[in-house]
Amino acid sequence: MPDIKSFTMNFGPQHPSAHGVLRLILELEGEVIKRADPHIGLLHRGTEKLAESKPYNQSIGYMDRLDYVSMMSNEHAYVLSIEKLLDINVPIRAKYIRVMFDEITRILNHLLWLGAHALDIGAMSVFLYAFREREDLMDCYEAVSGTRMHATYYRPGGVIKDLPLSMPKYEESKWKSKKEINKLNEAREGSLLDFIEDFCSRFPKCVDEYEALLTDNRIWKQRTVDIGIVSKERAFQLGFTGPMLRGSGVAWDLRKKQPYEIYSELDFDIPIGSNGDCYDRYLVRIEEMRQSNKIIKQCIKWLKENEGEIISDNNKITAPTRDSVKEDMESHIYHFKLFTEGYCLPEGEVYCAVEHPKGEFGITLISDGSNKPYRLKIRAPGFPHLAALNEMVRGHMISDVVAIIGTQDIVFGEIDR
Amino acid sequence: MSKSKPSNESYLKENKILRDLFKKYLDIYEYYFENNSTVVFNQDSLIEIMTTLQNNSQINFEILIDIIAIDYSDYGISEWNTSSANNKGYSRGIKKNSSGRYTYESSKTNTNQPKKRFATIYNLLSISSNCRINIKFYCDDDDNPSLASVTSIWSSADWYEREAYDLLGIVFIGHPDLRRLLTDYGFIGHPLRKDFPLIGNVEVNYDLNKERVVYQPVTIKPRVLIPKVIRNSDDGDNEDA
Numbered sequence: 001m002p003d004i005k006s007f008t009m010n011f012g013p014q015h016p017s018a019h020g021v022l023r024l025i026l027e028l029e030g031e032v033i034k035r036a037d038p039h040i041g042l043l044h045r046g047t048e049k050l051a052e053s054k055p056y057n058q059s060i061g062y063m064d065r066l067d068y069v070s071m072m073s074n075e076h077a078y079v080l081s082i083e084k085l086l087d088i089n090v091p092i093r094a095k096y097i098r099v100m101f102d103e104i105t106r107i108l109n110h111l112l113w114l115g116a117h118a119l120d121i122g123a124m125s126v127f128l129y130a131f132r133e134r135e136d137l138m139d140c141y142e143a144v145s146g147t148r149m150h151a152t153y154y155r156p157g158g159v160i161k162d163l164p165l166s167m168p169k170y171e172e173s174k175w176k177s178k179k180e181i182n183k184l185n186e187a188r189e190g191s192l193l194d195f196i197e198d199f200c201s202r203f204p205k206c207v208d209e210y211e212a213l214l215t216d217n218r219i220w221k222q223r224t225v226d227i228g229i230v231s232k233e234r235a236f237q238l239g240f241t242g243p244m245l246r247g248s249g250v251a252w253d254l255r256k257k258q259p260y261e262i263y264s265e266l267d268f269d270i271p272i273g274s275n276g277d278c279y280d281r282y283l284v285r286i287e288e289m290r291q292s293n294k295i296i297k298q299c300i301k302w303l304k305e306n307e308g309e310i311i312s313d314n315n316k317i318t319a320p321t322r323d324s325v326k327e328d329m330e331s332h333i334y335h336f337k338l339f340t341e342g343y344c345l346p347e348g349e350v351y352c353a354v355e356h357p358k359g360e361f362g363i364t365l366i367s368d369g370s371n372k373p374y375r376l377k378i379r380a381p382g383f384p385h386l387a388a389l390n391e392m393v394r395g396h397m398i399s400d401v402v403a404i405i406g407t408q409d410i411v412f413g414e415i416d417r
Numbered sequence: 418m419s420k421s422k423p424s425n426e427s428y429l430k431e432n433k434i435l436r437d438l439f440k441k442y443l444d445i446y447e448y449y450f451e452n453n454s455t456v457v458f459n460q461d462s463l464i465e466i467m468t469t470l471q472n473n474s475q476i477n478f479e480i481l482i483d484i485i486a487i488d489y490s491d492y493g494i495s496e497w498n499t500s501s502a503n504n505k506g507y508s509r510g511i512k513k514n515s516s517g518r519y520t521y522e523s524s525k526t527n528t529n530q531p532k533k534r535f536a537t538i539y540n541l542l543s544i545s546s547n548c549r550i551n552i553k554f555y556c557d558d559d560d561n562p563s564l565a566s567v568t569s570i571w572s573s574a575d576w577y578e579r580e581a582y583d584l585l586g587i588v589f590i591g592h593p594d595l596r597r598l599l600t601d602y603g604f605i606g607h608p609l610r611k612d613f614p615l616i617g618n619v620e621v622n623y624d625l626n627k628e629r630v631v632y633q634p635v636t637i638k639p640r641v642l643i644p645k646v647i648r649n650s651d652d653g654d655n656e657d658a
Contacts, residue, residue: 041599048584049608053615053641236479236544239573250544257547344648347493349455351540351551353482364485364540368493370647379483379540387576416599 006034009398013042017120017402020412022386024401031397036390043416051376055342056082056156059376064150066378067414070109071141072101073356074414075154080260081352081363082156085345088317093308094158095261100299101144101153102354103292104196107203108137109357109409110289114210117282117406121223126213133206136199143167143192157318158311163303165191193300200297207289214282224278228392228404231276238391239384242359243288244408247273247281254355268295278407285409288357317343342371358382358409380414438475455538455551463554463565470541470550471570478541478550481567484577485538486585491611496644535562535587556587566591584609615639 006029012018021042027035047066051059063078064071076098083090115130138148143164145151153159167188170181187198214220230240235248245252253270255263271287273280311318319338320331345367353362359381366375385408392404439456458466470478533555541550556562566589567574578589579598586607589595597604606613616639624631 041597041601044599046608049613049615055643234572237572239480239482239571241480241482252544341643341646344646349538349551351549360482362483362540364483364538366485366487368647369649370495370645371643372645374492375485375487377483377485383576384573387573391572 019410043412061152070357072105077354077363081365091309103295106292106357120406227278238388248276457553460554480542481571483540486581495647497646534559563588
């Protein structure tokens with residue numbers, strides 16, 4: 001009998017299924033993993049340090065770049081913490097807009113997760129299907145903020161612009177004829193809300209398509225069922241939140257349990273798993289997409305029926321309108337002060353968390369009364385999840401590492417910060 | 418904006434179970450409230466308090482949500498005097514040695530800090546009773562800050578403590594594997610300390626002669642455009658929207 005010794009293997013940081021820049025040191029015995037040591041920080045940009053040197057509003061854009069597949073949810077936690085410390089009122093319309101975009105973001109995130117997860121395990125087509133729908137949602141981002149990814153749309157006190165009444169349209173080109181373009185633009189004739197409404201009516205069918213490809217697929221099940229099982233007790237110990245915790249059978253969702261904005265007025269369910277394996281977490285996220293779709297529909301209904309302010313009119317915090325700056329002395333001064341110095345927050349500590357697509361995304365803001373955060377701590381949901389990788393992959397085969405990284409929905413922007 | 422100081426939600430005051438718990442279990446430890454929602458204990462009692470909070474008959478904080486380490490050395494120090502006028506006119510508001518403007522040579526710790534320099538906040542969440550609590554410990558020693566590790570109570574503390582050690586240099590005694598986490602291999606210093614320059618100390622570039630990446634002192638200049646000011650919201654006019 002040959003004596004088989006364990007050996008160490010390097011995985012990443014430039015591995016396509018490492019979801020960015022994860023470097024893993026795997027200790028193997030044959031093909032079975034004995035220990036996994038994730039090395040992170042290859043995308044560390046010092047967001048927390050940078051935020052300490054800037055007035056509050058200048059860091060909103062940095063929040064987008066944390067978890068760069070669920071941009072607006074990150075902004076949301078940040079502006080909520082500022083609002084909580086400032087104690088200002090946010091118009092109800094702004095709250096609906098934020099919730100709607102949070103849910104659009106959740107679908108965006110879950111679509112990317114689904115595509116990437118399936119691709120990692122070996123199913124190419126799901127990726128293409130998922131990106132087809134992502135495109136439409138990116139267009140919503142673009143319509144409302146001008147950018148497709150890093151929106152910087154939320155502001156302390158509301159959102160920067162109201163929903164536009166027209167959608168950007170495709171233009172004729174040598175690759176697409178007039179007829180094809182007209183078909184593509186069909187849903188884009190009305191306002192942004194009409195476009196999202198059309199999307200919501202199409203989307204459940206799309207989810208059915210993804211499910212037809214995966215849910216009862218034998219290979220998919222072989223790769224995910226009973227892989228990376230986390231019990232309820234271990235999930236608590238390991239600090240899991242979001243779909244990772246719900247997959248282990250804990251009905252915990254901040255939108256229900258500690259509602260922020262207007263979630264308490266909306267009707268939706270929290271899906272939970274039972275075994276805590278990769279397959280359960282897959283089912284949980286699929287159902288979450290359906291629930292998000294339901295929430296978006298309710299928001300559209302409200303937003304169509306109700307007009308109103310979209311940002312607080314407290315000009316010490318929010319910028320006055322361009323017109324009033326030109327005519328009104330007070331507004332002129334507010335504008336100058338806001339953009340040269342920012343605003344000061346009262347001294348104090350706050351923690352604000354949102355139910356981010358990946359789990360609990362929280363901002364701890366410590367203010368010493370100045371115009372810059374004294375300490376900004378970002379609680380990224382992926383951070384404790386990746387920390388648990390060692391425990392989740394131990395005893396599995398090397399090919400399961402990829403499935404488990406996929407199920408954790410890892411994005412390095414938020415983990416490395 | 419209200420004129421009164423905003424008060425944070427105080428779970429302790431709202432939540433009867435928690436209040437009773439603090440009376441019953443924790444009255445032997447000295448504690449006080451800070452910012453209404455944070456409970457501060459002496460660092461010697463850390464393990465006992467955390468064990469009690471994680472596992473007792475009345476309320477369980479199953480999840481350790483976050484560990485936040487703070488360096489208080491620059492707290493409440495502004496770069497621009499706004500409270501009173503002086504005969505020097507308006508300054509540029511740029512102090513050379515304030516936070517974010519340290520250069521490679523000049524990093525210097527502010528010596529007139531009011532209280533202990535380092536603190537750590539443990540943000541706990543109870544799923545069963547749906548509440549949160551912040552427990553704070555100041556590190557007694559400013560030069561060699563250390564706290565007991567809670568990895569034996571919550572497994573998730575592992576990386577949080579490694580991060581706090583990496584970025585602020587707080588040593589967690591009893592941690593099984595206290596290595597750096599986020600910074601580069603062989604990194605020197607603790608970036609989130611207030612005396613660490615915003616631009617860093619070293620930069621990397623590719624050396625053509627040596628045919629490898631080399632480290633050298635930073636060549637960029639610190640550039641913080643907006644001075645840090647502290648304005649009391651009660652100053653000046655207070656017309657509220």
